[in-house]
Amino acid sequence: MATTKLRGNDLRKIGYPEGRAITLALDILDDRQLKKLDKGSALALLQKIKEDPYAYLRDSLWRDLAKEFVPDPKRNVGLNPEIKDYRRYGEAFIEDGARKQMDTAMQLPITLDGALMPDAHQGYGLPIGGVLAVDNAVIPYGVGMDIGCRMALSVFALPPEYLGQRTQELKKLLHNHTRFGAKELFKNPTDDPIFDRPEFKDIAVVRGKREAAINQLGSSGSGNHFVEWGVVDITAPDNDLDLPVGQYLACSPTQGPGVWEPPLRSITPR
Structure with a gap:
């Protein structure tokens, strides 16, 4: 029963901080039938837990003690x-x-x-x-987590003056050609060549979703999404949309199906 001689001062010498960590270590050695462990072996084990707490986080015996040595961002x-x-x-x-x-x-x-x-x-x-x-840091957790959310931008060969001159017409186009919500379907779905692709026959999971895809083509899905018309200023000759410098009528985030003509360019930033 050598560990009965183990004291708080012994743990302080190997770097244990004052407080809960020392109390937990001594209690576990006493209550978990580990009294037969000699003092040197017990100290070596406790030092390993302090130096590599992550290796013991799944150990039901040492988990609570290991947590004391895991860095706390708030602290x-x-x-x-x-x-x-x-x-x-x-x-x-x-x-x-x-x-x-x-x-x-x-x-x-x-x-x-x-x-x-x-x-x-x-x-x-x-x-x-x-x-x-x-500044000079990478934060993997520092993102707004969601599923598949992204912005899309479509630029049309229409004068930007349309935004003020034909507001009601543009508003009607949005109401007629997009839907919000997972269960909001189109009464008259838009036909599209994409549904003739072989994947809809060759891949079982895609084949089973074909009808839902037809009914939801052009929708914005559920969630806090929006779609709007606006004006895009292209100021740099060398730009991602490969368009001449100037002002263009644009729609975001959908491509605005049913607009007078297909968009000049569409881009979906990631």
């Missing part, structure tokens, strides 16, 4: 007392949860700049629709 990264200012587009429509998440991100010591888009809503690491710029 190790101090937030700035002031919230760095950031841009908010469509602020009146942004939910409070998204604002609070972004406020916290703007207090990180590595934060340089940030912004919230009009469709921002609460996510996990960051709001969905939130943008964060940081």
Whole structure:
């Protein structure tokens, strides 16, 4: 029963901090029938847990002790007392949860700049629709987690004056040619050559979704999505859309099926 001689001072000498970690270690050695373990072996084991806690997080015996040595972001990264200012587009429509998440991100010591888009809503690491710029750091968790959300932009060979001159007509096109919600289907689905592709016959899972795809073509799905008309200014001769410099009528995020003619260019940023 050599471990009965193990004391808090022995653990402090191997780097155990004052408090809960020492208490847990001594309790586990006492309560888990480990008293036959000699003092040297017990200290060696406790030191391994301190140096590599992740290796013991799935061990039911040592899990609670290992957690004491896993770095706590809240404890190790101090937030700035002031919230760095950031841009908010469509602020009146942004939910409070998204604002609070972004406020916290703007207090990180590595934060340089940030912004919230009009469709921002609460996510996990960051709001969905939130943008964060940081200094010399990579934050895998610093994204607004969602499934398949993206923006699309279609530019049409129509004068930008249409936006003001034919507002009601453009509004009607949006109402007639897009739907929101997983169960919102088109009464008269749009035919498209994509449904003639061999994948709809050769791949079972795709074959089973063909009818749903026909009914939902052009829809925006469920969630906090939007579609709108606008004007795009192309100012650089060398641009991603490969268009001449000028102003163009554009639709985002759908391609606006049923518009007078197909778009000049469409782009889906990732």
